[in-house]
Amino acid sequence: MVLCLLNRQLMRSTSCCALMVRLQRQSRGCIHSSIHGFHHDEIREKLQAFPGGSVDLLKQDSGIAVLTVNNPARMNAFSGSMMVDLEDRVSQLESWTEGKGLIVQGAAGTFCSGSDLNAVRAISNPEDGMKMCMFMQDALTRLLRLPLISVALVEGRALGGGAELTTACDFRLMTSGSVIQFVHKHMGLVPGWGGAARLVRIVGSQNALKLLGGALKVDSELGLDIGLADGALEAVQGADSPRQQAENWLSRYTEGSVPVIRAVKKVVLAGRELPLSEALKTEKEVFGTVWGAPANLQALASKSKHK
Numbered sequence: 001m002v003l004c005l006l007n008r009q010l011m012r013s014t015s016c017c018a019l020m021v022r023l024q025r026q027s028r029g030c031i032h033s034s035i036h037g038f039h040h041d042e043i044r045e046k047l048q049a050f051p052g053g054s055v056d057l058l059k060q061d062s063g064i065a066v067l068t069v070n071n072p073a074r075m076n077a078f079s080g081s082m083m084v085d086l087e088d089r090v091s092q093l094e095s096w097t098e099g100k101g102l103i104v105q106g107a108a109g110t111f112c113s114g115s116d117l118n119a120v121r122a123i124s125n126p127e128d129g130m131k132m133c134m135f136m137q138d139a140l141t142r143l144l145r146l147p148l149i150s151v152a153l154v155e156g157r158a159l160g161g162g163a164e165l166t167t168a169c170d171f172r173l174m175t176s177g178s179v180i181q182f183v184h185k186h187m188g189l190v191p192g193w194g195g196a197a198r199l200v201r202i203v204g205s206q207n208a209l210k211l212l213g214g215a216l217k218v219d220s221e222l223g224l225d226i227g228l229a230d231g232a233l234e235a236v237q238g239a240d241s242p243r244q245q246a247e248n249w250l251s252r253y254t255e256g257s258v259p260v261i262r263a264v265k266k267v268v269l270a271g272r273e274l275p276l277s278e279a280l281k282t283e284k285e286v287f288g289t290v291w292g293a294p295a296n297l298q299a300l301a302s303k304s305k306h307k
């Protein structure tokens with residue numbers, strides 16, 4: 001319906017370009033538009049006024065990329081320009097057709113301490129807060145919807161918005177001594193980056209209520225117990241670095257042909273997000289892309305057995 005209206009408008013409008021950009025943005029899975037009072041370019045510009053740190057992307061030949069939240073002087077808190085960086089890196093990943101997996105980590109041994117409180121203080125009015133919230137909801141929803149199997153590597157602290165970021169990945173790995181804490185209540189807030197909605201889907205509403213209502217510190221043991229963590233990484237002298245351990249852990253799920261791994265993520269995402277009838281339609285369409293494709297034909301020719 002919305003797309004129909006937009007298409008009609010497209011034919012009439014003299015500013016076709018702006019509309020095309022909006023349509024492209026919608027087709028990439030953006031959830032907010034100007035209809036919701038979200039003026040994307042305006043908020044991007046506003047966020048750029050709060051600089052510091054970066055979000056870095058490394059795409060590897062293995063098909064596993066590494067996204068690093070990098071602002072160690074502030075425990076990897078998200079400045080405004082880092083929020084913009086994040087969106088740009090997600091766009092790059094959306095067009096990375098050879099990708100299969102993604103590790104999201106923080107720089108210098110800690111994950112992320114949420115929003116940069118200096119920026120938060122400067123935009124503490126509700127209107128600006130809602131704009132930032134919509135921007136981050138969009139970026140993190142697109143991150144979770146990437147056709148890549150993603151894992152948050154949690155070292156040190158994941159606080160506030162940092163805890164929310166972990167929920168925008170398919171999996172979470174926690175190193176010993178690390179903590180995920182939704183500190184929002186202590187800040188007089190609730191999650192706004194989509195973290196509450198995703199948390200309920202990950203740990204169920206009872207556990208989500210406890211984690212948010214109590215601002216509980218989740219260590220790897222509690223994380224594994226309630227299903228927030230998918231693995232605990234031990235710090236053993238001489239063992240692989242946490243990043244290498246995370247790559248080894250993830251490679252179990254990303255081993256195989258690129259189209260098949262991306263198809264796996266797509267069907268699971270459809271099941272996670274869509275009503276059953278819609279999810280079944282998507283599954284049929286994705287199935288059509290792998291049936292009779294090279295990996296399938298090769299497996300049939302090799303008469304493989306699954307003992």
Ligand SMILES: CC[C@H](C(=O)O)C(=O)SCCNC(=O)CCNC(=O)[C@H](O)C(C)(C)COP(=O)(O)OP(=O)(O)OC[C@H]1O[C@@H](n2cnc3c(N)ncnc32)[C@H](O)[C@@H]1OP(=O)(O)O
Nearest residue numbers: 073074075077113114115116117118159160161184187189
């Ligand atoms: C609540 C939701 C909201 C959102 O959704 O947008 C947020 O995310 S608000 C941010 C929530 N996070 C916090 O409130 C973190 C507050 N900081 C701490 O609790 C501690 O700094 C901690 C536990 C992260 C680290 O403690 P530690 O003793 O190891 O180190 P320091 O405290 O000395 O921190 C080093 C340095 O980093 C600065 N820092 C840490 N977090 C932030 C932040 N979120 N924004 C800005 N700056 C941050 C801290 O102030 C220190 O800087 P310094 O110049 O040395 O004072």
